[in-house]
Amino acid sequence: MSNRCAAVIAAGGSGSRFGGANAKQFQMFLGRPMLIWSVETLLAHEAIGRVVVAAPPDRQAETAAILPNDPRLLIVAGGASRTASVLAGLEALADFAPDKVLIHDAARPGLSAGVIDELVAALDQADAACPALPMTDALKETLPGGALRTVDRTRHVRMQTPQAFRFPIILEACRNVGRKAGDAPVDDLALLEGAGTPVALTPGRPELMKITHAEDLALAERLIGGSAMRIGSGFDVHAFEPGDGVMLCGVKIPHTAKLKGHSDADVAWHALTDAILGALAAGDIGDHFPPSDPQWKGAASIVFLKHAADLATSRGWRIVNADVTVICERPKVSPHRDAMRASTAEVLGLSPDCISVKATTTEKLGFTGRGEGIAAQAVVSLAR
Ligand code: MG
Numbered sequence: 001m002s003n004r005c006a007a008v009i010a011a012g013g014s015g016s017r018f019g020g021a022n023a024k025q026f027q028m029f030l031g032r033p034m035l036i037w038s039v040e041t042l043l044a045h046e047a048i049g050r051v052v053v054a055a056p057p058d059r060q061a062e063t064a065a066i067l068p069n070d071p072r073l074l075i076v077a078g079g080a081s082r083t084a085s086v087l088a089g090l091e092a093l094a095d096f097a098p099d100k101v102l103i104h105d106a107a108r109p110g111l112s113a114g115v116i117d118e119l120v121a122a123l124d125q126a127d128a129a130c131p132a133l134p135m136t137d138a139l140k141e142t143l144p145g146g147a148l149r150t151v152d153r154t155r156h157v158r159m160q161t162p163q164a165f166r167f168p169i170i171l172e173a174c175r176n177v178g179r180k181a182g183d184a185p186v187d188d189l190a191l192l193e194g195a196g197t198p199v200a201l202t203p204g205r206p207e208l209m210k211i212t213h214a215e216d217l218a219l220a221e222r223l224i225g226g227s228a229m230r231i232g233s234g235f236d237v238h239a240f241e242p243g244d245g246v247m248l249c250g251v252k253i254p255h256t257a258k259l260k261g262h263s264d265a266d267v268a269w270h271a272l273t274d275a276i277l278g279a280l281a282a283g284d285i286g287d288h289f290p291p292s293d294p295q296w297k298g299a300a301s302i303v304f305l306k307h308a309a310d311l312a313t314s315r316g317w318r319i320v321n322a323d324v325t326v327i328c329e330r331p332k333v334s335p336h337r338d339a340m341r342a343s344t345a346e347v348l349g350l351s352p353d354c355i356s357v358k359a360t361t362t363e364k365l366g367f368t369g370r371g372e373g374i375a376a377q378a379v380v381s382l383a384r
Pocket of ligand 1: 238
């Protein structure tokens with residue numbers, strides 16, 4: 001058989017157990033909507049030729065807007081049930097005609113290339129495969145009246161996703177469920193249980209946990225984000241010269257002077273750019289954009305910041321949060337803080353919740369105290 005492989009992500013649910021107005025697949029996870037994590041991991045895997053996201057029917061445009069623009073990615077309207085959403089995703093793969101399909105929950109952002117490798121390989125020997133975790137706690141059945149009965153835990157496993165199938169088998173099983181009313185299978189593997197189909201078990205992973213309740217978020221962020229991280233710091237100074245305003249974090253703030261510099265002299269974004277480059281151990285802003293190079297004269301500093309952020313992405317890092325401190329007597333920064341946070345968050349593709357902008361004076365001491373210029377410092381953290 002050939003080895004065409006695709007993936008369907010079920011992201012059509014409202015996440016009623018999660019609480020809050022926003023469905024969990026759109027909740028921020030390590031600074032980005034949860035759904036993005038699995039989509040990116042699947043698109044980055046060489047075995048996966050097509051990814052279909054079954055999104056809530058009323059949020060398809062929003063879903064497209066947050067996901068990468070990739071011709072291998074399709075967004076379809078999910079159905080009223082999980083199985084209906086999965087079926088919509090499978091039907092959308094008809095023209096691609098994969099041999100294997102991985103069906104994944106949007107609420108499991110900890111998907112990794114290793115999990116995909118193991119599932120794709122397992123399907124060479126079996127019609128279905130799934131990552132599973134052993135039961136490590138004692139397992140008991142609760143009986144009426146409050147008594148317990150011990151269950152042999154060695155005969156039980158906890159199933160995760162993606163659940164992987166030979167494509168024609170799961171397509172047929174999903175279509176059959178669609179024809180019956182009132183079925184609510186617990187997962188996609190349940191559709192094959194009646195037929196007694198053997199399932200290859202691949203190793204489950206703690207970080208592949210499902211985010212069901214709001215309190216699961218912090219645990220998953222620690223498991224996934226905490227596994228590898230970096231911190232960078234940046235510092236920059238620009239002097240004042242005659243003018244009518246300063247550029248700070250991409251926001252023009254009226255003032256009786258401007259900042260002197262080769263570019264637009266956005267001292268805050270320069271510090272932040274250096275912080276990102278520092279976390280990557282990739283030199284400093286002057287290495288990437290030499291002041292001697294005329295093409296950067298008058299450049300908008302968004303170019304520098306975007307370059308550093310893209311470099312982080314290309315090296316497999318994501319920016320988790322940034323904290324920028326502007327040091328000057330004037331202009332007064334606080335009225336512009338939220339605009340500065342928003343513009344920075346937009347460039348970095350993060351929620352403004354992940355961007356801090358603070359300001360301080362130096363009590364009239366030193367060059368900032370004498371009003372000769374503005375200094376800025378920034379700290380940023382990156383995660384794999
Ligand atoms: Mg500078």
